[in-house]
Amino acid sequence: MSSMATSNCAGLRGLARTLAFAIAAGLSATAPAAAQELPVGAGFLTKFSGTTEVEIGGISQIVLDTAGTTGSAMDVASPPHGPDGRQWQYPPELFRTTAAETGQVFGVAIDDAPEPNIYLTATSAFGLHRAGDGSDWMDGMWGAGGGPGTVYRLSALNGYAPEVFAQITLDGRPNSGAALGNIAYDPGNRQLFVSDLETGMIHRLQLSDGFDLGRYDHGLDGRASFFDAATGLTESLPTVAFDPATTARIDDCPSGDFARDPSCWNVADFRRRVWGLAVRSDPVGGVSRLFYAVWSSQGLGNLDHLTMPGEWRNTIWSVGLTADGDFDLADVRREATLPDFFRDPAAIARAGYSHPV
Secondary structure (H helix, E strand, C coil): CCCCCCHHHHCCHHHHCCCCEEECCCCCCCCCCCCCCCCCCEEEEECCCCEEEEEECCEEEEEECCCCEEEEEEECCCCCCCCCCCCCCCCCEEEEEEHHHHECEEEEEECCCCCCCEEEEEECCCCCCECCCCCCECCCCEECCCCCCEEEEECHHHCCCEEEEEECEECCEECCCCEEEEEEEECCCCEEEEEECCCCEEEEEECCCCCEEEEEEHHHHHHHCEEECCCCEEECCCCCCCCCCCCCCCCCCCCCCHHHCHHHCCCCCCCCCEEEEEEEECCCCCCEEEEEEECCCCCCCCHHHHHCHHHCCCEEEEEEECCCCCEEEEEEEEEEECCCCCCCHHHHHHHCCCCCC
16 A cells, blocks of 8 residues: 555544553552563553654655554553543553554453563554555564464563464464454453454463463354343344355455455454453352453445344343353353444444444
């Protein structure tokens, strides 16, 4: 591509309009951290790296800024004033990652190790940018050794230098472009959950080495039979499977502008498209549930979306976890339907009733 001047609006970020942020947990406060340390109460924020202008073959082009910040560890435990509406302009930054190291990332999770580790997920939320000749991904799109399905780990043991932790695949099939959604840490079972924006699957990863312990398929397992919290009834919806033969249309995007056309990125069907994740353990019974958000408000080129208004609203679901941390397919709940954020018909046509969670 020759220009990225409007790249902020070209990706899924224009739909999400949010940043990912995680806070380090712990039992007590610690002294202020030295460089490359993460004290209790510190946070990690992911963001778009930004762009820069370079000259290639005598032509000025706007490209991803490989030196741009993609994540910042910030000590937010001691703000300079109370929560009175004033902006904290410059929270103390402990360390950062760049696009050269991680590529573009969105999801972030922090575990509860004594020296906590940070996990980041590759994203299309800021666009899917190709090199000028279209032959490969633009530098800074993915990190070193990574791609659309990569989970990165910033380990305290190596000074929080980013490293590839896991590659999310579906039976060996790599992610072709839509990349990953969010990531959540499950402290009760010491594992991670990752949503895949291409397949709609939720993968659970072994904390020690990123080994894929299995997956949950909302389009099949979730929709087939679930308890609806609003009605108090057990219900079902037509199942929607993922077709592994589909792929991102890099070379044959009908609009001719793959980088700015999410309908060509092979984002999961709106009925099985999972993004947000969170784990909650019941403080009384100790039972854990994985909560997940289904992003149905945009069709992204799927013509079925035009004829299925009953499926247009974003929803929150949950699935129970067994004693060993696996998915309990007999315990699926639809927890809530998001209230309408947009009311104007033109706004609904553009963005759906609400933004994705």
